[in-house]
Amino acid sequence: MRLLTFFGLLYLVAAVKCCDDSQQSTSKLRRSDSQAPIGSHPTIPVGKGDRFQGGRIIPRGLGTRLNGTSFNLHSSLNRKEIESALKGLAKEYGFETFTAPYQTYNGVSVGGGKIGGGCPDAYRIFFTAQIHAQERGAADNLLYFISDLLYAREHGTGLTYGPRTYTHKDVLKVLSTGIVFIPLVNPDGFEWDVQNNVCWRKNRNPVSSIPGNPRSIGVDLNRNYDFLWDFPNKFSHEVQKTNPLALASNDPASPAFHGLSPFSEPETRNVKWIMDTYRKVRWYMDIHSNLGSVLYSWGDARNQVTRPSMNFRNPTYNSVRGDLALDAYREYISPSDLKTVRAVTRKTVEGMVATHSRNYTAEQAVGLYPTSGSGDDYSFSRSQVNPRLNKVYGFTMEFGFHNYHDPSGCTWYPTVEEYHKSVAEVGAGLMEYLLAVTEFGFGDPVSRPCGFHGGLRHRVQAWKLRVKDYLGDLKIKVSGSRLSKIRLFLRGGF
Ligand SMILES: [Zn+2]
Numbered sequence: 001m002r003l004l005t006f007f008g009l010l011y012l013v014a015a016v017k018c019c020d021d022s023q024q025s026t027s028k029l030r031r032s033d034s035q036a037p038i039g040s041h042p043t044i045p046v047g048k049g050d051r052f053q054g055g056r057i058i059p060r061g062l063g064t065r066l067n068g069t070s071f072n073l074h075s076s077l078n079r080k081e082i083e084s085a086l087k088g089l090a091k092e093y094g095f096e097t098f099t100a101p102y103q104t105y106n107g108v109s110v111g112g113g114k115i116g117g118g119c120p121d122a123y124r125i126f127f128t129a130q131i132h133a134q135e136r137g138a139a140d141n142l143l144y145f146i147s148d149l150l151y152a153r154e155h156g157t158g159l160t161y162g163p164r165t166y167t168h169k170d171v172l173k174v175l176s177t178g179i180v181f182i183p184l185v186n187p188d189g190f191e192w193d194v195q196n197n198v199c200w201r202k203n204r205n206p207v208s209s210i211p212g213n214p215r216s217i218g219v220d221l222n223r224n225y226d227f228l229w230d231f232p233n234k235f236s237h238e239v240q241k242t243n244p245l246a247l248a249s250n251d252p253a254s255p256a257f258h259g260l261s262p263f264s265e266p267e268t269r270n271v272k273w274i275m276d277t278y279r280k281v282r283w284y285m286d287i288h289s290n291l292g293s294v295l296y297s298w299g300d301a302r303n304q305v306t307r308p309s310m311n312f313r314n315p316t317y318n319s320v321r322g323d324l325a326l327d328a329y330r331e332y333i334s335p336s337d338l339k340t341v342r343a344v345t346r347k348t349v350e351g352m353v354a355t356h357s358r359n360y361t362a363e364q365a366v367g368l369y370p371t372s373g374s375g376d377d378y379s380f381s382r383s384q385v386n387p388r389l390n391k392v393y394g395f396t397m398e399f400g401f402h403n404y405h406d407p408s409g410c411t412w413y414p415t416v417e418e419y420h421k422s423v424a425e426v427g428a429g430l431m432e433y434l435l436a437v438t439e440f441g442f443g444d445p446v447s448r449p450c451g452f453h454g455g456l457r458h459r460v461q462a463w464k465l466r467v468k469d470y471l472g473d474l475k476i477k478v479s480g481s482r483l484s485k486i487r488l489f490l491r492g493g494f
Pocket residue numbers: 001002132135288289
C-alpha cells in the first residue's frame with residue numbers, strides 16, 4: 001500500500017476514532033459483531049475457527065468453478081486457516097512446503113510452498129503476500145489462485161475468471177515456470193490486526209518502542225529492505241520534508257518506521273532468504289491492497305534510460321534523489337528492462353480489468369512520491385549491486401479499492417463484494433502475469449518438469465500430463481506438409 005493514501009486515510013480514521021484502549025475495544029466489539037451486515041456494504045468478517053480443519057478440507061478458488069456458479073466466500077481467512085490451507089493443498093496436490101529460517105518476534109515460523117517446475121533449480125517465480133498486516137485478503141487471494149492452478153492441473157481443466165478464460169495448456173505452461181510462494185509474510189502483525197481491528201500495518205517487534213505509546217511497536221517491513229534504506233542520507237532533504245511519512249520514517253511511532261538497520265526484521269530476512277536460495281528466480285510479485293494498480297520499478301525516482309551512471313549506487317545524487325519537483329535525478333533502467341516491465345505490468349492489469357471492468361492501472365512504483373527500502377526495488381537492485389546474482393524483476397500488485405463503509409474506518413478491510421471481486425481479479429492478473437513472463441523468459445531455458453513430489457499417484461499424473469502436453473504440442477506443430485511427411489513415414493515411405 002502506498003503511503004500517501006495511507007496517511008491521508010489514517011488521519012481521517014484518527015479524526016473519527018481515537019486510538020486509546022477503550023475505543024479500540026469498542027472497535028473490537030463492533031468487529032466481532034460484524035457477521036451481521038452493516039448497511040448495504042458489509043465488511044467481510046475474518047473467519048473464526050478453521051474451515052480447512054487442519055488441512056483435511058482443501059481450499060478451492062473461484063477460477064475452477066463454473067461461470068456464474070454462486071459460491072459464497074463468506075469470510076476472509078484467519079492465520080490458522082492460512083496455515084491449514086497451505087498444509088491441505090500440499091497434501092492433496094503433492095508439493096513441497098518449507099519453513100523460512102527466521103522466526104518472528106512472537107516466535108511464529110513463516111511457511112511457504114513450491115509448485116510446478118519440479119527440479120530443484122527450476123523455480124523462476126516468487127510470490128509474497130500480506131507483508132502489510134491490515135491488507136486483508138492478500139494471503140487469501142494468493143492461496144486461492146494457487147488452489148486454482150493445482151485443481152486445474154489435477155482435473156485436466158482450465159480456469160475462468162469472469163469473462164476471461166484460460167486453457168488447461170495455459171495452466172501447465174504457467175506451472176512449468178516453477179513458483180515459490182509465501183502467503184503470509186507478516187503473521188505477527190496480521191494476527192494483532194485480526195484480534196484488535198486497529199488497521200495495523202507493521203510487524204510487532206517492540207525493540208524501538210516508546211513506553212506508553214502502543215503505536216511505536218513494530219517496523220514497516222516494506223521500508224526495511226536494503227535499497228536506499230538510509231533515507232536521511234540517500235534522499236534530498238526536500239523530499240524528506242514534503243513526504244516525511246511516505247518515504248520512510250525514523251520515528252518508531254510512524255506506520256512507516258523503517259527499523260534499526262536494513263533487514264533488521266526476520267520477516268524481510270525470510271524474503272531475502274528465498275531470493276538467495278532459489279537463485280534462478282527471475283520474477284517477483286509482492287501482493288498488497290488497495291490502490292487498484294500494478295507497479296513496476298523503480299520506486300525511488302522517475303525512470304530514465306540514457307544515463308547509466310545516474311543510479312541508486314551513486315552518492316553524487318544523494319542530495320537531490322527523490323525530489324520529483326526538482327527533477328534533477330532519475331533512476332536508471334535499461335531500455336529493454338523498461339520495455340519488459342511495462343509490458344508485463346500492462347498484461348497483468350489487462351487481466352484484472354477484464355474480470356470485472358474495474359479501473360486498474362499500470363504505473364511506475366514511484367507514483368506521486370518516492371519510497372525507500374521497499375521489497376520490489378530491493379529485488380530489482382540485487383543484480384546491480386552484485387552482478388553474480390540473477391536479475392529479478394520486482395512488481396507490486398495493489399489489488400482492490402478502498403472500502404469507505406467499514407465502521408472502524410479502516411479502508412483496507414474489504415466489503416464482501418470487494419473481497420469476492422478481488423479473488424477473481426487477482427487470479428486473472430496473476431495468470432496474465434505468468435503467461436507474459438513465459439514470453440519474456442528467464443534468462444536461460446526453463447527445465448521441463450522433473451516429476452511432482454508426493455507419491456506414485458502424482459508421479460503417474462505428472463507423466464500423463466507430460467504426454468498430453470507433448471501430444472498437444474505435436475498437434476499444433478504438425479502442419480499440412482509435416483502431416484503428410486508423418487503419414488509417409490508411418491507408411492514406411494522414408
Ligand atoms: Zn501495502
